[in-house]
Amino acid sequence: MGIHSVANACAHLQNASRARLGLTSLPNNKYNLRLALALHKAGFLSCVTRGGPHPPPLDQLSSYTPEPITSKNVATSRLWVGLKYWDNEPVLKHLNAVSKPSRLVTSGLKDLERVSRGFPAGHLKGLNLGECLFLATDRGVMEVREAVERRLGGLVLARAS
Structure with missing residues (x-):
């Protein structure tokens, strides 16, 4: 992307x-x-x-x-x-890019499961209440909970709250 x-x-x-x-x-x-x-x-x-x-x-x-x-x-x-x-x-108070041109952050399914439950994994902090993490997968851009449900990993784009 x-x-x-x-x-x-x-x-x-x-x-x-x-x-x-x-x-x-x-x-x-x-x-x-x-x-x-x-x-x-x-x-x-x-x-x-x-x-x-x-x-x-x-x-x-x-x-x-x-x-x-x-x-x-x-x-x-x-x-x-x-x-x-x-x-x-x-409603959109914070929208921060996680992946930057100098450092692309990708995450697999196990790390995304931990992050979606609020635990840190790798370079990612756990999600708090009201936060969303958006990923670019081979099936499009989606929120982390949807990616975990579909059992997909991908490039972490942004964190919104």
Whole structure:
């Protein structure tokens, strides 16, 4: 995976959440899309949609149909991500990249089982309440509990809380 783009997306989403933005954009590539969809599935993001350089209308966000991506507009296409808030506090408080370009962290099934139960394993700390760990496996980006259920290991991307 493009660890550079994933690390930049993690930093951008955390900064946007701390700045209390309702909608922010990421570069449209398959790595950012997979991470954003995994965060959406885990409940950290309210919506994920593709669009152009300008944000889609907020009232039509759930039913918005993006323009098709062509060779002329591929450089300007963006992923528009809606952030969630609960009692005026961001749901996504921390989003830290675990794997960095200088050090890729992979983990096998046994280590992931320990981490998902809250125990440290290798370079990974155990998960606390409300934390999620996202992995890139050969079957896509998924949360650690889903990976353990499917008996998969992979590249550890990010830790969210």
